[in-house]
Amino acid sequence: MSVRKLGYVGLNVRDIATVKTIFGRVLGMQARPGGDGTISYRMDARHHRFTFVPGNSDSLAYVGWETDSLEALQRLAETIGRQGHAVRPATAQEKAERAVLDMFWFDGPDGVRTEIAFGGIEDAEPFAPARTISGFRTEEQGLGHVVLGSADADxxxxxxxxxLGFSVSDYIHWDVCRATFLHCNARHHSLAVMNPVYGTAAGQLNHVMVQANAMDDVGRAYDIVRDLGIPVVLTLGKHSNDHMTSFYIQTPGGWAIEYGHGAREIDNDWDVKYYDSPRLWGHHLQSPAVPPR
Ligand SMILES: [Fe+2]
Incomplete structure (x- = not known):
C-alpha cells in the first residue's frame, strides 16, 4: 500500500507579509484568505495546496500525502495503526480546512504531523494566477516535493x-549533507530526507519545490525576486539527479522554495544512482545560513 502523491503542506509563519509577496507576486499563486488570518494558496484546479498560519513561530505544521482511493486510505490507516502509530481520524473541521473528502493523521518520523488524505476538492472556478504564468506541473505528480531534516535519516x-510505499530514486552525499531522494509517482522525488544540517532541524522543512510548466515562468520569477530584493539561497542551476533547472528563494522562516522546470521523470527502467554533488552547474550558495537542496 502506498501514498501516490504530495497533496498539500501547512506551515506556521511569523512574517506572513513576505510569504504573501513570494507566493503571490513571485510564484503567481492565487491567495485564498481563511479565518484567523490564515491564508491558503491555490496553484492548480485544487481548492488550495499551501496553508500558512500566522503566529509566533516558524515551523512545519503538517505534510499531506494522498492515496488514489478511499479504500486505499482506509487500508493505509489500518496498516499504520498495526505498526504502532496512534492513527487519528480527521475532524469535520480539519477535513473542511484541508478541503479533502477524508483524511487521517499521525505523528510521523521526527514528530512531523503526517496527514494522509483522499479527495482534494477540485474547484469549479478556474485557477486565477496572481501573475501571468503557464501554470504548475501537478495532477498525478502532486504538488511538488518536500525535503525534511531528520535526526535518524536511515x-x-x-x-x-x-x-508509506515510497521507493528510493537516488542518493547524494556532499559536504556535510547526506540526502536520500524518494518517489511515489513519476516525479523524480516527492520527498527527500537529509541529516539535520545547513540550519534545517530534525522534523523541519529544508525546502519545498514547485515545478513550472514553462522555463520562462522561472526566469521571470528570477527577475522579480531581484527587483523586489528577496534573497536567493541558490542561484539558477541544474541538479545532478532530477535534472531540474531551478533556483531557491529564501523565506523568513528559514526554509526555502525551489522553483524549477524540466525535471526528468521516473520510468520502469529507473536506475538508482549515487552522486557526490547536487549540481551539474550553477546553484551557487548565496546565503550561508541556508541550505542547498
Ligand atoms: Fe529540491
Missing part, C-alpha cells in the same frame, strides 16, 4: 519505504 527513509 530510520526515516525506512519508514517512508516500508510504511
Amino acid at each position: 530510520a526515516t527513509v525506512k519508514f517512508y519505504r516500508d510504511s
Whole structure:
C-alpha cells in the first residue's frame, strides 16, 4: 500500500507579509484568505495546496500525502495503526480546512504531523494566477516535493519505504549533507530526507519545490525576486539527479522554495544512482545560513 502523491503542506509563519509577496507576486499563486488570518494558496484546479498560519513561530505544521482511493486510505490507516502509530481520524473541521473528502493523521518520523488524505476538492472556478504564468506541473505528480531534516535519516527513509510505499530514486552525499531522494509517482522525488544540517532541524522543512510548466515562468520569477530584493539561497542551476533547472528563494522562516522546470521523470527502467554533488552547474550558495537542496 502506498501514498501516490504530495497533496498539500501547512506551515506556521511569523512574517506572513513576505510569504504573501513570494507566493503571490513571485510564484503567481492565487491567495485564498481563511479565518484567523490564515491564508491558503491555490496553484492548480485544487481548492488550495499551501496553508500558512500566522503566529509566533516558524515551523512545519503538517505534510499531506494522498492515496488514489478511499479504500486505499482506509487500508493505509489500518496498516499504520498495526505498526504502532496512534492513527487519528480527521475532524469535520480539519477535513473542511484541508478541503479533502477524508483524511487521517499521525505523528510521523521526527514528530512531523503526517496527514494522509483522499479527495482534494477540485474547484469549479478556474485557477486565477496572481501573475501571468503557464501554470504548475501537478495532477498525478502532486504538488511538488518536500525535503525534511531528520535526526535518524536511515530510520526515516525506512519508514517512508516500508510504511508509506515510497521507493528510493537516488542518493547524494556532499559536504556535510547526506540526502536520500524518494518517489511515489513519476516525479523524480516527492520527498527527500537529509541529516539535520545547513540550519534545517530534525522534523523541519529544508525546502519545498514547485515545478513550472514553462522555463520562462522561472526566469521571470528570477527577475522579480531581484527587483523586489528577496534573497536567493541558490542561484539558477541544474541538479545532478532530477535534472531540474531551478533556483531557491529564501523565506523568513528559514526554509526555502525551489522553483524549477524540466525535471526528468521516473520510468520502469529507473536506475538508482549515487552522486557526490547536487549540481551539474550553477546553484551557487548565496546565503550561508541556508541550505542547498
Ligand atoms: Fe529540491
